[in-house]
Amino acid sequence: MSNFKKAWIYLENGMFFEARSFGANNTAVGEIVFNTSLTGYQEIITDPSYAGQFICFSMPEIGIVGTNPQDVESSNIFAKGILIRHYNEKYSNFRANKSLGEFLNFHNAMGIFGIDTRLLTKTLRKEGAMMMIASTEYSTKEDLQEILKQSPRIEEIDYIKVVSTQEPYHHKEGRFSFKTMNYTLPQTDKKILAIDFGIKKSILRELVAAGFSVEVIPHNFKAEEIIKRYQSKEFDGIFLSNGPGDPKVLKNQIIEIQKLIANNIPIFAICLGHQLLALAQGYETYKLKFGHHGGNHPIQNLQTKKIEITAQNHIYSVPEDIAKIATITHRNLFDGTIEGLLYKNAPICSFQHHPEAGPGPLESSALFNEFSKLLQKT
Structure with a gap:
């Protein structure tokens, strides 16, 4: 020493x-x-x-x-x-x-x-x-x-400016295979735009593994441009990524997300994206005492009643009264906080925990496929 x-x-x-x-x-x-x-x-x-x-x-x-x-x-x-x-x-x-x-x-x-x-x-x-x-x-x-x-x-501090990509790019790698010591290739069916607030590579790989063709765009996106592309059928849905800091700092992004919601574009969100959706719908997020950080957090899927062990990394949460506009699909069994939402007024689902689990258990990875099913209905 x-x-x-x-x-x-x-x-x-x-x-x-x-x-x-x-x-x-x-x-x-x-x-x-x-x-x-x-x-x-x-x-x-x-x-x-x-x-x-x-x-x-x-x-x-x-x-x-x-x-x-x-x-x-x-x-x-x-x-x-x-x-x-x-x-x-x-x-x-x-x-x-x-x-x-x-x-x-x-x-x-x-x-x-x-x-x-x-x-x-x-x-x-x-x-x-x-x-x-x-x-x-x-x-x-x-x-x-x-x-x-x-x-x-x-x-x-707005750390999103630091962690987000500065230029759009296409992500094409799926999960890592230890048999080949390489990444699997996408089997594309639907295309999504992933808005990068600090996106993890394992999230991108799980999106590809679920059959999506993925284009990643920076945090300072303009909703008008995205809406035009959606109307031209250039993509099928939007993913709002994880990221650092207090979601309330991202005032411009919240306004742009409101425009996306108003145009009924299918949205899938994790962690910070989950919180930004709540703020865009008019529901205030709040800071937890010490947050959830680790790979051993139990949640309950309220639809199937099954318990899942999840990976988590957040210190902000969405409020209970959001149940007025969204069905609560998952709850944290440590403190009862909301872990999953399926919105009633739009084709939107969001989750506080990390279904890609990098690192951690993969018990919630099916959520990527659930979004694919949601897109099939739209």
């Missing part, structure tokens, strides 16, 4: 820690949340929905399988960094080509270990997600406290 540079952490509740750094040498401010997944740390840290956040892993041993080119959800790490108990610098995996520390350094993200992550997780459960600062440059509580005080809060 003495070979690693010292790092210092200060939380806005006054907690102060000294630990060690195995990632980029930096000073960064972000919101700290905890993740309960036992595996899949590379997919988690490359999920654009973590932009502006520090991820505290409740799993104590991290780094064992290294990193590889396949298990990434985006081209970068948008999270500020990760906090872990034990770091395993020596990795063992036939696909790995970098250690986790090398991967973090390459993407200029912080990695901090030697900290009591159990204490951090229990604190976040009790007090809620909060802002924090981590540094390999400043060592005093007073310096860190002052920098944190002067920094904007995560809900004040």
